[in-house]
Amino acid sequence: MSEDQDNSDKTEEPTQRRLEEARKKGQIAVSRELGSFLMMLTLSGSVLFLSPWLMHKTSLSLVAFIDHPNAIELSGDGVKKVLVAVLGIFTAILATPILLAVLVAIGSSVVQNGFLISYDALAPKLERISLVKGLGRLFSMRSLVELIKGIFKIVLVGAVAYISVRPLLHTIPIMHTLSIEGMLALLKMMTKRMLIGICLVLGFIAIVDFLYQRFEFMKSMRMSRQDIKDELKQSEGDPEIKSRLRALRSERSRKRMMSAVPKADVIITNPTHYAIALQYDRSTMKAPRVVAKGVDIIAAKIREIAKEHDVPIMRNPPLARALYDTVKLDEEIPEKHYHAVAEVISYVYQLKGVAA
Structure with a gap:
C-alpha cells in the first residue's frame, strides 16, 4: 500500500x-x-x-x-x-x-x-x-x-x-x-x-x-x-552548479535588460566605454529610471540596439560614469543627479518636439 x-x-x-x-x-x-x-x-x-x-x-x-x-x-x-x-x-x-x-x-x-x-x-x-x-x-x-x-x-x-x-x-x-x-x-x-x-x-x-x-x-x-x-537543494550546494546557475541568471538578466533598450528615452555615453539607458514616464515615475547599463562590449551592444530603434544617444562622460557607479538596474536616479539628467531629458524632448 x-x-x-x-x-x-x-x-x-x-x-x-x-x-x-x-x-x-x-x-x-x-x-x-x-x-x-x-x-x-x-x-x-x-x-x-x-x-x-x-x-x-x-x-x-x-x-x-x-x-x-x-x-x-x-x-x-x-x-x-x-x-x-x-x-x-x-x-x-x-x-x-x-x-x-x-x-x-x-x-x-x-x-x-x-x-x-x-x-x-x-x-x-x-x-x-x-x-x-x-x-x-x-x-x-x-x-x-x-x-x-x-x-x-x-x-x-x-x-x-x-x-x-x-x-x-x-x-x-x-x-x-x-x-x-x-x-x-x-x-x-x-x-x-x-x-x-x-x-x-x-x-x-x-x-x-x-x-x-x-x-x-x-x-x-x-x-x-x-x-x-x-x-x-543538493544541486545548489555544488560550487559548479552554483557557478552555472549564476551564469544562467546573468545571461537572462542581460537579455531582459537588452529588451528594455528600445523603450528607453535616451542613452547617455562617455562615449565609448559606458552606456546608460534612461526611461522616464511622468505619469508613473517620480524620476527617470535606469533600464539598462553596461561597459565596453555591453555598452557597444546598448548603443547598437539604440541606433536600430532610433533612441537618442547623448555624450556626457561625467554623468555616464556617475550613473553607472551609483544607480542599480531598474532603480530611479537619486536627487543629486536630477539637474544633470533633467537637462538631458529636456534636450531630448526638444528634439522630439515634446513639451518638457
Whole structure:
C-alpha cells in the first residue's frame, strides 16, 4: 500500500541529474527485442547475400554422401562419423554469418544508449540474492509482461514462418527426385521466404518493445515534487552548479535588460566605454529610471540596439560614469543627479518636439 502511495506521488518527469545518476548505476532503457531483431536481420542478410557461396560449399561437401551412399557405414561409428562431418561442414559454412550476428547483437545496446560500463551494476549486492525480492521480481508485472511477450513472439514467429513456406510444402515429398542444385535452390527459396517473414515480424515487435521499454523506464524514473526540491537543494550546494546557475541568471538578466533598450528615452555615453539607458514616464515615475547599463562590449551592444530603434544617444562622460557607479538596474536616479539628467531629458524632448 505504501509503495503504491509512493508511486502515485511520483508525477513529475525525471531531471537530467536523475537520469545521469541512473545511467551511472547501469539503469538504462534497453530493448532486448531490438537486439534480437538486429541479430536476426544480420544473420538473414548474411545468409542471403552469401547464399551462392554457401550453396557451392554445401554442394561440394554433401556430394560425397549423396553420390556414394553405399560407402557410408551403417554401424554406430559410421553414423557418428557422418554426423560429425556434417556438423563440421555446416559450422564452417555458417561461422561468418553467426559471428556477424553476435557482434551486431552486442552492438545494439551501444546503439540504444551509447558505450557504458557500470561498475555499480557489476558489484555484488545482498538484495540480488534475497529470496523475497527475487520472488517479488519473478511475480512482478514486468515479469508477466515479458512472459506474455515471449509466448506471443514464439506463436507469431512460428505462424509467420509456416505461412511463408506453406506454398512450397508440396515440393518436399519430391525433393529426393531433384539434383543437388535443385534441392539447394528449393531450400534457398524456402529459407528466403521464411527469413523475410520472420524479420518483418521481429522488426514490428522490436519497434513496439523499444517504445515500451523507453516509456517504462521514464515512468520508473519519475519523481515526486519533494524529490525535485531535495535535488535542487543538493544541486545548489555544488560550487559548479552554483557557478552555472549564476551564469544562467546573468545571461537572462542581460537579455531582459537588452529588451528594455528600445523603450528607453535616451542613452547617455562617455562615449565609448559606458552606456546608460534612461526611461522616464511622468505619469508613473517620480524620476527617470535606469533600464539598462553596461561597459565596453555591453555598452557597444546598448548603443547598437539604440541606433536600430532610433533612441537618442547623448555624450556626457561625467554623468555616464556617475550613473553607472551609483544607480542599480531598474532603480530611479537619486536627487543629486536630477539637474544633470533633467537637462538631458529636456534636450531630448526638444528634439522630439515634446513639451518638457
